[in-house]
Amino acid sequence: MRIALTVALIAIALCGCSLLQPRPAPPxxxxxxxxxxxxAWVKPDxxxxxxxxxxxxxxxxxxxxxxxIDPARHSGLLSSGQLSMQGNEALWTPPDEDAWLQYDVQLExxxxxxRYDGYMTDDWALFRADDLVPPVRTDFKDGTQSxxxxxxxxxxxxxxxTRYPQYTSGRFKVDDDDRLIDxxxxxxxxxxxxxxxxxxxxxxxTVSAPVDQGIxxxxxxxxxxxxxxxxxxxxxxxxxxxxxxxxxxPMWRGALSAPNSLYLHADRPMISGNGTSTMIHExxxxxxxxxxxxKADWIVEGLAEYYSLEVLHRxxxxxxxxxxxxxxxxxxxxxxxxxxxxxRSHGPITAKAVGRLRAIDAExxxxxxxxxxxDDVVRGLATMDGDITREAFDALxxxxxx
Numbered sequence: 001m002r003i004a005l006t007v008a009l010i011a012i013a014l015c016g017c018s019l020l021q022p023r024p025a026p027p028x029x030x031x032x033x034x035x036x037x038x039x040a041w042v043k044p045d046x047x048x049x050x051x052x053x054x055x056x057x058x059x060x061x062x063x064x065x066x067x068x069i070d071p072a073r074h075s076g077l078l079s080s081g082q083l084s085m086q087g088n089e090a091l092w093t094p095p096d097e098d099a100w101l102q103y104d105v106q107l108e109x110x111x112x113x114x115r116y117d118g119y120m121t122d123d124w125a126l127f128r129a130d131d132l133v134p135p136v137r138t139d140f141k142d143g144t145q146s147x148x149x150x151x152x153x154x155x156x157x158x159x160x161x162t163r164y165p166q167y168t169s170g171r172f173k174v175d176d177d178d179r180l181i182d183x184x185x186x187x188x189x190x191x192x193x194x195x196x197x198x199x200x201x202x203x204x205x206t207v208s209a210p211v212d213q214g215i216x217x218x219x220x221x222x223x224x225x226x227x228x229x230x231x232x233x234x235x236x237x238x239x240x241x242x243x244x245x246x247x248x249x250p251m252w253r254g255a256l257s258a259p260n261s262l263y264l265h266a267d268r269p270m271i272s273g274n275g276t277s278t279m280i281h282e283x284x285x286x287x288x289x290x291x292x293x294x295k296a297d298w299i300v301e302g303l304a305e306y307y308s309l310e311v312l313h314r315x316x317x318x319x320x321x322x323x324x325x326x327x328x329x330x331x332x333x334x335x336x337x338x339x340x341x342x343x344r345s346h347g348p349i350t351a352k353a354v355g356r357l358r359a360i361d362a363e364x365x366x367x368x369x370x371x372x373x374x375d376d377v378v379r380g381l382a383t384m385d386g387d388i389t390r391e392a393f394d395a396l397x398x399x400x401x402x
Contacts, residue, residue: 034058034140036148038174038184040132042107044155047120050076051132052102059099061141065092067101068135076104107131115252117263124191124210126247128258129162129184138181148174148182152190160190161208163243163260176259178385186261189245196221201232202240209246215266220244220279223270227280230315234307234375235287235382242286244279254278257285275318275326280308288378293387294343300388301345302353303378305330309354330354364400372400 035057041050055062067090069077077083079101082093092101107127109118118127129150140146150172152160163186164172174182195208196217205224209215232238243261255264255278262282271277284304292300309326312318318326334352342349361374380396381388 031143031145032058032061033145033147034061036146036174036182038133038148038150039153040151041153042120042125042155042190044120044122044125047108048104048106049132050102050104052100053133055094055099058144059094060096061144062094062099063139063141065094065101066090066137067092070134073106073131074103074134076102078102105132105134111252113252114250116250117252117256119247119251121191124158124189124193124247126187126189126210126245126251126263129186129188130258132188133183136181136183146180146182148184150174150184152188154190158191159193159195160188161193161195161206161243161245162186162188163241165241185259187243187245187258187263189247198225200225200228201238203228203232203238204241205244206242207244207246209266210248213246213248213266215246215248220246220270223279226317227311227315228283230311231280231283231287234311235379237383238287242283255282257282259289260286262286271312271317274329275309275312275322276305276330277308277312280311281305284308284311288382290381290388293389293392295341296388296390296393297343297345298340298349298353298356299390299393301350302357303381305350306354306357306374307378327354327358360397364397367401376400 034055037054037056039052039054043049069085069088069090071088077090079092080098081095083101084091094101107118107120107125108116109127109131110116118131119125120127149167150162150164151170152172154160162172162184164174166172174184176182176185189208192211193208194211194217195206198205198221205221205228207217207220209217239260241260244264245261246264246266248266251263251265253265253267255262255268262279262285264279264282268278270279281304284307288300288303290300309318309323313320313323330351333348334355337348337352340349340353340356345353357374364377365373377393377396377400380399381393384392
């Protein structure tokens, strides 16, 4: 029966992908640390930020840092120590004292449809913190670790929200246990903004948007008070901090997740007419923090859509009748897709994936006498590092029977 489940329901074509490995344990607190101090001066009139990276404590422990530079976005590189360019990589060898690297970065980012997922006006700016600091590899002294702080300097009367806790100095504590080098990530919003904060379960929630755009921040908070506890039950390691940012045109008319944060366009409803929820879909991505391997995007996107309906139904937000109607609508839409074996999942393929996942859940519940479910699989995926592959998914489905 279990072999039939694997073949008939998942239709896996083994591709030699390795199983996901557990996330490494966080560095021990007693390990000595060198400090990285990120400072950004945001300049709306130029739509750029000048960023300075300074090794403020124990710079001699860092042998080199290699940054991946985008020539279309990064310019004006300066540094102490030695700096050399190797293609699109900047190799920095910091000195033992007064170690710093500085550059300018263009912060607006336009998608192929003309909409933006990074935008600046005279009144506000919305972009990912990842855009401030390019991807970096570092070689440093064995037995040490990094600690990092972020300071963002903005025009007068502007405010800043990030996913990070803030010191009384106004700087932000950048601390990611699963990274060797702490680098700012997640969504950033700054400017003349309105912000609402609430603690829901074990999560400190921040909802923020530019003023005078008609964005209903308190409606979002109320919706999360109703649904987030169910999400936290499903994902026991749900982030302790969550930032939701929103804005109107010309931002991209959709939603995008990032570490411990998500962006939702102002015109996106919290629950669509067909009973699905873009916000909950993206929250599943936040909870899983997962990307897909080859031909496995239907798993990642399908799980996000499947559990968006589950969370709405289990929380009582969606009645059983509407829940079933939503599944019927997705099944009808999914019939347009011939196969799940594609590089990128989209509408009909994601809808078809929801039906496939629901069938797998039913089979697991039947075979385990109701003691196990797809929940056990998704929790396993959420606690593993690396891309989600079809082979890893299959192995976790099999494991719930033992």
